[in-house]
Amino acid sequence: MDKTAIYYDIAYATQHSSQKMDIYEPSLDGVEPGTLFPLMVYVHGGFWMDRDKSDYLTMGRYFASKGIVVAVVNYRLSKKAHKVPVRYPTHNQDLAQAISWLVDNQSDYRYDSNNIHLVGHSCGAHMISMIALKPTDYLTPSSPYTIRSCIGIQGIYDISQLIRDYPDYISEIEFVFNSSSDWEAPQQIVSHGRSDYNASLKWLIVHAPTDQLVNPPQSSNFVTHLSQQCKYTNVESFTDAQGSHFAVVMKLGEEEEKSLDNLRSAILTFIK
Ligand SMILES: N[C@@H](CC(=O)c1ccccc1NC=O)C(=O)O
Structure with missing residues (x-):
């Protein structure tokens, strides 16, 4: 029996109804009292x-069944229908508020806020990278975190x-941005160095060769940037995944999707 506890729609801020997340907490059966799990923040x-x-x-349940607390985060989206437009970098700021909330509220859950792992898909990977490369521009928790x-x-x-x-x-995507200067150099993520906050940060950059919507050089060039310009020493590239742009994460x-066994175990090994 799956005894994962799921807490839905936890608000991490109060400006907008999208600022919510679902938290998946592993079963405590057979776990020593006081054990703190790693925290995966999924974007x-x-x-x-x-x-x-x-x-x-199902992804949240899966990683929780492997002993990881998973927080799947919503953030304000740039919708054409919105009367007041939501524009970049609001998405990054919401994610940063979610992470800050998780750090400050750790005592209500069973994760260790010194053991945080950010996972982002597609534009979510852009969002986590912005925050990880320049955490002090974004994050404002009042407690320590790593x-x-x-x-x-x-x-x-x-x-x-x-x-x-x-x-x-x-x-x-035009209306996501205020103007092209939002993503032209020097604002571009690939122009950012790292801040020296956390030199031991590890990176796993996954890209299926079968992705038709975002081409794999996005990832291979970023791997080069992280190692050569940012001087991170722990950067792994993973290309042994099969499936379309969205199928790989959906x-x-x-577990019956055997073609993703390798990716699942790569992520688990990387986090543990
Ligand atoms: N908004 C569309 C398309 C989309 O998300 C997308 C399309 C091409 C390349 C990347 C995409 N998404 C990245 O976050 C969707 O949700 O499927």
Whole structure:
């Protein structure tokens, strides 16, 4: 029996109804009292404008069944229908508020806020990387914390390059940004060095060669940037995953999806 406890719709801020997350807590059966689990913060993709935490229910349950607390975060989305536009970098600021909330409220849950792992898919990988490279620009918790690793999956890291490679995307994501200067150098993530807050931060950069929506050089170039410009010494690239841009993460928690066994175990080994 799956004894994962799921806490739905926990509000981490009060400016907007999207500022909520679902927290999956592993069963405490057979676990020594006082044990603190690692915390995975999962950030969904959807081009900063679509999708929802509820798509990741099986993924949350899966990693919780392996002894990880999982927080699947929603953030304000840039919707064309919004009267007051939500624009970049609001998404990053919401994610930062979620992480800060998790650090400050750790005593209510069973995770260790010195053992945080950020996982982001597609634009979510861009979001976690922005925060991990410049944590003090974003994070404001009042308690100590350590982000130990970042796992980017089918990530966007270089928006200018993405638009050069897929010119049609500009009309889709234009309204996410105030202007192109939001993503041109020097604001570009690939122009950022690291801040020296956490030199031992580990990176796992995952990209399936079968991704048709975001091309794998986004990831391989970011790996080079992290090692050469940022001088991170623990950067791993993982390309042994099969599936479309979204299938890789939507099916990640389905154990019957054998083609994702390698990725599941790579992530577990990386976090543990
Ligand atoms: N908004 C659309 C498309 C989308 O998200 C997307 C399309 C091309 C490349 C990357 C995408 N998403 C990244 O977060 C969707 O949710 O499927």
